[in-house]
Amino acid sequence: MRGVSGKPGSSTQQRFERFLASSRLLILIPVIFLLLDAAASFGYGSYIFVTTLTDVVHGPSRPGGTLGRFLVVMDTYLVGATMMIAAFGFYSLFIDGHSGRQPSMMPRWLNMHDLEDLKARVVSMLILVAAITFVDVAVETHDEQGLLYLGIGIAVVIVALTAFLRFGRQMTHAQADAAPSQSAGRSAAQGEGQESDSPG
Numbered sequence: 001m002r003g004v005s006g007k008p009g010s011s012t013q014q015r016f017e018r019f020l021a022s023s024r025l026l027i028l029i030p031v032i033f034l035l036l037d038a039a040a041s042f043g044y045g046s047y048i049f050v051t052t053l054t055d056v057v058h059g060p061s062r063p064g065g066t067l068g069r070f071l072v073v074m075d076t077y078l079v080g081a082t083m084m085i086a087a088f089g090f091y092s093l094f095i096d097g098h099s100g101r102q103p104s105m106m107p108r109w110l111n112m113h114d115l116e117d118l119k120a121r122v123v124s125m126l127i128l129v130a131a132i133t134f135v136d137v138a139v140e141t142h143d144e145q146g147l148l149y150l151g152i153g154i155a156v157v158i159v160a161l162t163a164f165l166r167f168g169r170q171m172t173h174a175q176a177d178a179a180p181s182q183s184a185g186r187s188a189a190q191g192e193g194q195e196s197d198s199p200g
Contacts, residue, residue: 024094024095025095027090027091027094027095028091028095030087030090031087031090031091032087034083034084034086034087034090035083035084035087037080037083038080038081038083038084038087039080040080041076041077041079041080041083042076042077042080044076045072045073045074045075045076045077045080046073048069048072048073048076049070049073052066052069052070052073065140067139068136068139068140071132071135071136071139072136074132075129075132075133075136078125078128078129078132079129081125082122082125082126082129085110085121085122085125086118086122088106088110088112089110089112089117089118089121089122090118092106092110092111092112093112093113093114093115093118116168119165119168120165123161123162123164123165124165126161127158127161127162130154130157130158131154131158133154134150134151134154137150138151
């Protein structure tokens with residue numbers, strides 16, 4: 001009887017689903033390493049800042065070179081912040097969103113509900129990093145042609161990332177809007193099938 005009712009198969013499915021649900025804890029591995037990478041990036045940026053400030057205080061330096069090094073500091077901090085946002089996003093999507101604990105201890109703007117939220121924040125930070133990198137190179141270089149090519153390349157990347165982010169979100173919203181109508185259509189079709197099968 002148990003084989004006919006399907007309970008053993010259902011129990012196996014439930015155990016496997018619990019295993020899959022528990023496997024989401026593996027996301028803690030990249031979360032931890034992303035936070036360590038962010039800490040290393042912050043430490044490296046702070047080291048550059050201290051050495052640059054020491055050079056400015058103890059001896060004259062070229063203004064362009066000093067400004068470029070401060071831009072590098074900003075760049076490393078932004079890279080670290082991007083890694084932290086990615087770590088918070090992974091944790092929010094895989095761990096915090098399934099814990100049932102409300103409210104979340106993280107800031108509201110860091111609460112991410114789907115991958116689109118994570119992509120939006122990370123892509124925005126990458127665009128900012130690319131822009132600052134271009135400014136850093138523009139301050140340091142004397143190769144105008146090379147700077148032009150670099151600017152065109154960065155502009156193409158920024159446009160591609162922006163388009164990817166915008167159209168990806170539009171497609172997600174379109175799919176979300178189409179899901180209720182499709183579900184309603186299937187329910188109506190099932191209802192009509194049941195009515196046609198019922199005796200007159």
